[in-house]
Amino acid sequence: xxxxxxxxxxxxxxxxxxxxxxxxxxxxxxxxxxxxxxxxxxxxxxxxxxxxxxxxxxxxxxxxxxxxxxxxxxxxxxxxxxxxxxxxxxxxxxxxxxxxxxxxxxxxxxxxxxxxxxxxxxxxxxxxxxxxxxxxxxxxxxxxxxxxxxxxxxxxxxxxxxxx
Numbered sequence: 001x002x003x004x005x006x007x008x009x010x011x012x013x014x015x016x017x018x019x020x021x022x023x024x025x026x027x028x029x030x031x032x033x034x035x036x037x038x039x040x041x042x043x044x045x046x047x048x049x050x051x052x053x054x055x056x057x058x059x060x061x062x063x064x065x066x067x068x069x070x071x072x073x074x075x076x077x078x079x080x081x082x083x084x085x086x087x088x089x090x091x092x093x094x095x096x097x098x099x100x101x102x103x104x105x106x107x108x109x110x111x112x113x114x115x116x117x118x119x120x121x122x123x124x125x126x127x128x129x130x131x132x133x134x135x136x137x138x139x140x141x142x143x144x145x146x147x148x149x150x151x152x153x154x155x156x157x158x159x160x161x162x163x164x
Contacts, residue, residue, distance in 0.1 A: 025091070028157075029077075032074060047064035091160050099154055
């Protein structure tokens with residue numbers, strides 16, 4: 001038994017952990033994409049409903065368009081990254097998009113449902129901005145699952161990006 005024999009398992013376990021981390025990143029990415037694409041109010045059915053009822057309303061609530069386009073982008077990126085010789089750009093894009101979802105959720109609810117958009121009055125439900133955010137994330141299982149999946153995606157893809 002040479003000195004290289006002792007190093008081989010460490011290298012193999014390192015590549016095994018990266019492979020499993022890669023699987024976890026793919027699962028988190030698919031979950032985040034699915035949660036947004038099939039969101040009951042703002043996913044693909046919500047977009048179809050808005051387009052048929054009143055397309056101009058999307059200017060006041062851009063979430064259906066944003067959810068559907070970004071979720072589609074996640075699925076396309078996930079598919080393209082599968083055989084990419086360099087996955088780092090895909091990891092970086094995934095982290096950026098998941099961080100946008102994560103921070104966007106809090107910005108949306110902290111400002112009273114997009115009160116920063118022109119023509120929208122802030123709606124805080126009689127709560128402080130912080131209470132409004134806490135009330136929404138704890139009172140909506142879909143939102144809580146989404147935030148957990150997004151945090152997992154950010155963490156996992158961030159680790160994969162660092163590993164190169």
